[in-house]
Amino acid sequence: TAPARDRLRIAIQKNGRLAEPARSLLTACGLSWRQSRDKLFCYGESLPVDLLLVRDDDIPGLIADGVCDFGIVGRNELDEQGAARRRIGLPDAYQALRGLNFGQCRLMLAVPEEWEWTGVEQLAGKRIATSYPAILADWLAARGVDAQVVELSGSVEIAPRLGTADLICDLVSSGATLAANQLKPVETLLESEAVLAGPVRTPDDARAGLMAMLLRRLDGVVNVQD
Numbered sequence: 195t196a197p198a199r200d201r202l203r204i205a206i207q208k209n210g211r212l213a214e215p216a217r218s219l220l221t222a223c224g225l226s227w228r229q230s231r232d233k234l235f236c237y238g239e240s241l242p243v244d245l246l247l248v249r250d251d252d253i254p255g256l257i258a259d260g261v262c263d264f265g266i267v268g269r270n271e272l273d274e275q276g277a278a279r280r281r282i283g284l285p286d287a288y289q290a291l292r293g294l295n296f297g298q299c300r301l302m303l304a305v306p307e308e309w310e311w312t313g314v315e316q317l318a319g320k321r322i323a324t325s326y327p328a329i330l331a332d333w334l335a336a337r338g339v340d341a342q343v344v345e346l347s348g349s350v351e352i353a354p355r356l357g358t359a360d361l362i363c364d365l366v367s368s369g370a371t372l373a374a375n376q377l378k379p380v381e382t383l384l385e386s387e388a389v390l391a392g393p394v395r396t397p398d399d400a401r402a403g404l405m406a407m408l409l410r411r412l413d414g415v416v417n418v419q420d
């Protein structure tokens with residue numbers, strides 16, 4: 195177990211889609227920071243709440259390891275890493291505590307435009323490229339479909355044209371990227387948005403009060419935005 199701390203640490207994305215909205219949301223909750231020179235760690239000024247600026251992929255692990263107490267991350271990323279842990283028998287180590295009303299997107303199956311989509315039975319024996327192998331494998335297993343999951347870390351949407359997969363499972367917001375690659379969305383695996391993630395067990399030191407206070411403020415701010 196991680197040592198007791200009297201300051202709270204929140205991990206947010208350093209660069210990318212969730213970076214700016216996450217910081218604005220925390221600012222609206224009354225937090226402010228003295229920016230450190232390397233900009234990976236921001237020391238909290240108004241409250242003992244520090245920020246860690248990281249890759250979004252690292253956020254679930256930082257919470258699991260007790261390095262950070264909260265994180266702002268896409269539900270897609272949190273669920274993928276949670277599903278991957280479960281697949282190798284690890285216990286749940288984090289949970290989504292609040293939906294934050296930004297970063298909305300869907301994790302979808304998309305097939306070449308010329309396919310006539312008749313249903314999941316069609317996936318038998320097919321190769322599906324994705325950066326979400328654990329969510330996809332669980333989804334396929336739940337439907338009794340035997341398809342091959344091809345894990346790619348990026349540029350998933352060009353896999354069908356390259357011939358490395360027959361179809362893809364990827365995040366979609368406007369759908370423009372799919373259309374540009376002659377793909378069409380056919381099934382939704384997950385409705386995603388940015389979430390506040392936290393540990394499954396609240397630490398029993400000074401952080402507990404800070405965490406409760408931050409959740410209260412967050413509820414006020416997120417509800418007002420609705």
Ligand code: PRT
Pocket residue numbers: 207208209210211212248249250251267268269270271297298299364365366367368369370371372386387388
């Ligand atoms: O560097 P780091 O690892 O931190 O960032 P990243 O590149 O992994 O993540 P980033 O910043 O691209 O996305 C962070 C989070 O934003 C994701 O995990 C999602 O929760 C959320 N999000 C919301 C999206 C999108 N919308 C989205 N549209 N993430 C990715 N996309 C992709 C989509 O797959 C497509 O390739 O953006 C492209 C444009 O989408 P369309 O449908 O509008 O064309």
Ligand code: ZN
Pocket residue numbers: 249250251
């Ligand atoms: Zn990432």
